[in-house]
Amino acid sequence: MAQSGSRVDIEEFMDRPLGFWRWFVFALCGLAMAIEGYDLAMLATIVPTLAEGLGVDASTISVIFVAQGIGLALGYIVVAPQADRIGRKTVIVWSMAGFGILTAATAFANTLGMVAALRFAAFIFFGGITTNIISLVAEFSPKHLRARQIILVNACFALGAAGGTMLAPVLADRFDWTAAFLLGGIVPLALLPILLVMLPESPRFLVTAGRPVEHVQQVLSRIAPIPAEVGSFSAQEDETGRMPFTAIFKDGRTLMTLLFAVASGMMMFVNNIFASWAPTLWHLQAGFKMEDAAATFAVSAIGAIVWPFVMIYLIGALGLKRTLVVCYLVGGAAMFVYTVQPFTHALAAFMALTYGSIVVGAVSGLYALISSSYPTQIRATALGFTAGVGRLFAILGPAIGGYLLAEDAAPVLVAFAFGFPLALAALAVGIGGGLQRCSGLEAVRAK
16 A cells, blocks of 8 residues: 555555454443433433532522533534644543543532533533544544444433433432432543543544644554555645634635534424423423423433444435435424324324434434534534534423413414524524535645
């Protein structure tokens, strides 16, 4: 593959078959994602115990949810993009350390304000973890397997979240609410030494950042032998300059970036409004017992876990962009079953399963599309910005859901609030996915 003093193309090298070591790297990333999934999901399951422990009304715990949401948005927008300057591994490791310490410290808080402040700070670090794991997985994958690998690692996040919903309330009931936070902090800290020693830096980042050839060789040699006479590595990607944030709006990317932000925002909006209010709406408007409504909503976990694997098949048949458009359109239409009267438990289970599949399970496909649409030098910035905007939209979800509930809105209006944003996401993906740049590629050498 190489001659004396030759240059090796990093894309050609990485497109070889996956070996044991790359699967090991993916497994590490999946484990980290599962841990983060637990931490994101566990708070919602221990609200009564947490409120009792802090001596406050359960309704005031919403302050903590808002603090988490704002912190996560800031983390996505501010922390995640630093990986385009200093590397994916560095940001992941430091963010995991900060998140673990602050989460464990939350177990020793004794006021609502202290818990909210610590969760706000912890979730700033959280924002530096998930998006950069996705970037690392994307950059370790062959191009033709990139979407599949991103979807698989996000499935680990869903599994972790499902574990959080089951394990956290058991810990809180058997001990108290602090146990759920201690576990959520200690496990990331226990994983930290393993990530520090065994998680590699992205070879694509090393090449595009101009890092020494020896550093690139050290990573790539774990994938396949590197001939001694290789003098440099190149990446056939756009040059974006040293300002990643401005670069996601340059060279014809402005509209694409804004459309991906809209798609992310609509997905997160539906995620929050449905998760926050669907069981209560079923209870008050359809007459379900509250425990039955909550149990029916739990069906969404099945969709969140199973649907990523269905998406892998659909992407092979339709392509990534078409798969997302079809998913969002079908998901939006499915929400209008809420207008069917009488509204039954079977229809509620269908809504919950659709939500878990299309809103939670299919978000990995959106991340895969965004990852494939930007060069390595600005990939983390693009993922962080679009995810951060999404989280800002998400803050509106519970407020609008509460308004619909207070006004006793007709089922058709509730269905519209659940379904129309998914149609907007389909439109944004359909247009934005067609704006991916495919020319103007330049070689970048690692010296």
